[in-house]
Amino acid sequence: MSFAAQVIDLEKDYMLGSVPVRALRGVSIDFPHGDFVAIMGSSGSGKSTLLNLLGALDRPTRGNYLIGDRDVSRMTDDELSEIRNERIGFIFQSYNLIPQYTVLENIEVPLHYRSGYPTIGQVEQSRIMELADLVGLGDRMDHRPFQLSGGQQQRVAIARALVNDPQIILADEPTGNLDSKTEEEIMETLLRLNREGRTIIMVTHETSVAKLAKRQVYMKDGVIAGEGVFPG
Amino acid sequence: MPNLMRTVQLALKSLMLHKLRSGLTMLGIVFGVFSVIAMLAIGEGASQQAQQQVLQLGATNIIVRSVKPPRETASQQTANSFVLRYGLKRADFDLLSKTIPTVMQAVPIRELVKACRFLHREMNCRIVGCSPEYTDMNHLELAQGRFISDKDRREKTNVCVLASGTADELFQYEDPLGQSVKVADRRYKVVGVTRAREASAAIGGSLSGQDYNQDIYIPLETMRVRMGDLDIDRRQGSFSAEEVQLNQITLRISDIGQVMSTADVIRETLERTHRNGKDYSVVVPQELLKQAEQIRTIFNVVLGSIAAISLVVGGIGIMNIMLATVTERTREIGIRRALGAKQQDITMQFLTETIVLAGSGGVIGVVLGLATPLVFQLLKVLAERFFFDSGGASEFSEMFANLSPQVVPSSLPLAFGISVGIGVMFGLYPARSAARLDPIEALRHE
Numbered sequence: 294m295s296f297a298a299q300v301i302d303l304e305k306d307y308m309l310g311s312v313p314v315r316a317l318r319g320v321s322i323d324f325p326h327g328d329f330v331a332i333m334g335s336s337g338s339g340k341s342t343l344l345n346l347l348g349a350l351d352r353p354t355r356g357n358y359l360i361g362d363r364d365v366s367r368m369t370d371d372e373l374s375e376i377r378n379e380r381i382g383f384i385f386q387s388y389n390l391i392p393q394y395t396v397l398e399n400i401e402v403p404l405h406y407r408s409g410y411p412t413i414g415q416v417e418q419s420r421i422m423e424l425a426d427l428v429g430l431g432d433r434m435d436h437r438p439f440q441l442s443g444g445q446q447q448r449v450a451i452a453r454a455l456v457n458d459p460q461i462i463l464a465d466e467p468t469g470n471l472d473s474k475t476e477e478e479i480m481e482t483l484l485r486l487n488r489e490g491r492t493i494i495m496v497t498h499e500t501s502v503a504k505l506a507k508r509q510v511y512m513k514d515g516v517i518a519g520e521g522v523f524p525g
Numbered sequence: 526m527p528n529l530m531r532t533v534q535l536a537l538k539s540l541m542l543h544k545l546r547s548g549l550t551m552l553g554i555v556f557g558v559f560s561v562i563a564m565l566a567i568g569e570g571a572s573q574q575a576q577q578q579v580l581q582l583g584a585t586n587i588i589v590r591s592v593k594p595p596r597e598t599a600s601q602q603t604a605n606s607f608v609l610r611y612g613l614k615r616a617d618f619d620l621l622s623k624t625i626p627t628v629m630q631a632v633p634i635r636e637l638v639k640a641c642r643f644l645h646r647e648m649n650c651r652i653v654g655c656s657p658e659y660t661d662m663n664h665l666e667l668a669q670g671r672f673i674s675d676k677d678r679r680e681k682t683n684v685c686v687l688a689s690g691t692a693d694e695l696f697q698y699e700d701p702l703g704q705s706v707k708v709a710d711r712r713y714k715v716v717g718v719t720r721a722r723e724a725s726a727a728i729g730g731s732l733s734g735q736d737y738n739q740d741i742y743i744p745l746e747t748m749r750v751r752m753g754d755l756d757i758d759r760r761q762g763s764f765s766a767e768e769v770q771l772n773q774i775t776l777r778i779s780d781i782g783q784v785m786s787t788a789d790v791i792r793e794t795l796e797r798t799h800r801n802g803k804d805y806s807v808v809v810p811q812e813l814l815k816q817a818e819q820i821r822t823i824f825n826v827v828l829g830s831i832a833a834i835s836l837v838v839g840g841i842g843i844m845n846i847m848l849a850t851v852t853e854r855t856r857e858i859g860i861r862r863a864l865g866a867k868q869q870d871i872t873m874q875f876l877t878e879t880i881v882l883a884g885s886g887g888v889i890g891v892v893l894g895l896a897t898p899l900v901f902q903l904l905k906v907l908a909e910r911f912f913f914d915s916g917g918a919s920e921f922s923e924m925f926a927n928l929s930p931q932v933v934p935s936s937l938p939l940a941f942g943i944s945v946g947i948g949v950m951f952g953l954y955p956a957r958s959a960a961r962l963d964p965i966e967a968l969r970h971e
């Protein structure tokens with residue numbers, strides 16, 4: 294059986310001075326294609342650390358992490374960048390748009406870093422328009438982030454995460470800063486992406502949000518404490 | 526390398542985020558580039574000025590002039606007489622003109638300052654005893670009539686040619702041609718008037734500036750018989766007299782390549798005939814040209830260094846701002862890294878921004894640099910109005926007034942290139958430090 298991503302005995306130590314902080318202490322978990330996982334757990338339990346490793350933003354101290362058939366845990370910095378660019382879409386709690394860029398330019402950013410640096414042509418332009426329509430911002434392409442509401446900004450971030458057509462979407466508390474109505478809209482969008490076949494891994498504190506995922510993973514003190522499926 | 530146009534466009538966008546700051550930073554480079562171009566232009570202007578002056582003297586000419594010896598040697602030499610004898614002799618002229626084969630032409634000159642009169646108008650003029658070749662060697666042109674002829678010299682006729690200034694002064698209403706000017710109780714018939722000519726400036730020791738416009742030219746032989754070799758001066762109440770046979774011999778050399786070697790021969794020859802003290806000097810315009818060239822090189826190096834320092838200061842300003850920018854945009858760097866930017870991409874991005882900043886400053890600096898002559902003209906007008914009108918013209922102000930900067934074409938790409946180079950040099954460190962940031966920490970940055 295092939296997985297979208299696979300984590301084997303993953304450990305992460307942070308050095309605080311000379312004292313290691315063991316943020317992850319041996320995490321193993323498989324993500325089949327088309328999975329939708331909500332990671333939950335108390336503050337400091339290692340959720341973000343795990344998500345950062347899954348996003349190839351960092352290398353584990355010990356253990357392995359496979360995306361498709363490639364082992365990410367021993368990759369060089371440049372290879373990690375390539376993996377992030379091609380295979381992963383990020384959605385952050387605080388949207389993380391580039392403030393001086395317009396909506397269009399923000400969605401475009403991952404295209405600038407494709408390997409071989411192909412120019413942005415007609416195909417890409419129409420894909421950007423398609424994505425903007427998908428998240429309902431087709432008429433806001435010239436706006437700058439400060440001219441948009443939080444929900445709109447998050448939708449720009451989703452469009453940006455999708456522009457290179459990644460298999461895995463990682464979201465760290467994507468609705469943490471939003472009201473419940475906007476939260477619903479964003480979750481609606483994520484669910485649709487999941488139905489289209491994308492693997493989504495999401496960190497959240499809210500059971501109402503976690504309930505929408507296919508399965509839930511609970512973390513405690515750097516290990517997986519339990520798994521469950523909502524509802525019931 | 527991603528699409529260059531787009532990269533530059535996005536770099537501009539980021540720079541426009543802080544318009545004032547970017548503008549002020551750019552200003553450092555603008556002034557740096559401007560001063561490089563301006564300094565070189567001033568150096569070039571000065572050099573052309575010097576070259577022109579030397580060329581006026583004639584590149585194939587060698588000028589030998591009588592020089593009054595210093596007092597001590599003079600008193601020894603003339604202990605028993607009232608008359609100070611010094612300078613070039615007619616025998617020297619014969620020797621130089623006849624024995625040196627490379628001398629094509631030799632023109633002897635005798636000069637005296639005397640009062641000249643026409644009717645009731647009087648002025649002090651330089652009386653120049655010369656030969657027909659004088660016009661040719663000094664680039665004099667006639668406005669009216671003719672110059673001294675060989676016949677005048679042979680027959681020692683009492684004729685004269687007036688310089689334009691002299692003619693204007695003495696003949697305010699009359700046509701000078703055919704009239705007579707009175708010099709030292711003798712009348713000389715005016716046969717010609719020269720065209721006005723720019724004064725030659727003083728270059729190097731013995732050759733002082735010459736104002737050709739207060740001259741009266743008469744045949745050399747006429748001068749000798751009418752005025753003699755003696756010049757008696759009773760000005761200071763005491764009596765002093767000088768005896769000089771010739772004030773100057775101008776020699777034209779057949780080939781420009783022979784000038785230097787001929788000058789050496791002339792020096793040796795005169796050294797043998799003038800054993801008691803050096804009462805003459807040999808001026809070689811070509812040598813002056815070389816000296817001027819050397820001075821120019823030193824000038825350019827000094828001015829260039831000053832300009833370069835201002836460029837470096839501009840570069841430090843850029844580096845300072847870029848470091849601040851990197852700190853401010855740490856979050857943005859984290860976002861880009863998360864979206865797939867490699868370290869090298871981040872380096873390129875910030876380097877591009879720095880280069881765009883320095884390059885735009887360079888372009889503006891080049892445009893300003895092109896306007897150097899205009900700016901200089903403006904300064905001149907201001908300076909003349911506020912500083913130099915009160916006192917007499919000092920040597921500096923005169924030089925300043927005559928100087929017109931010449932923009933050196935090659936300095937434009939040079940200065941622009943340096944500005945871009947400064948951008949790379951001072952942009953590299955901030956860009957590298959941006960690229961080395963840890964993506965996760967950068968993302969967490971507030």
Ligand SMILES: Nc1ncnc2c1ncn2[C@@H]1O[C@H](COP(=O)(O)OP(=O)(O)OP(=O)(O)O)[C@@H](O)[C@H]1O
Binds near residue numbers: 314
């Ligand atoms: N860069 C770091 N240096 C040192 N310790 C770190 C670092 N990043 C995380 N940690 C530690 O690792 C542990 C796990 O942190 P992590 O951010 O993964 O928690 P979290 O589950 O995401 O918490 P929250 O719900 O508050 O976001 C914490 O004890 C934290 O202090």
Ligand SMILES: [Mg+2]
Binds near residue numbers: 340341342
């Ligand atoms: Mg967290």
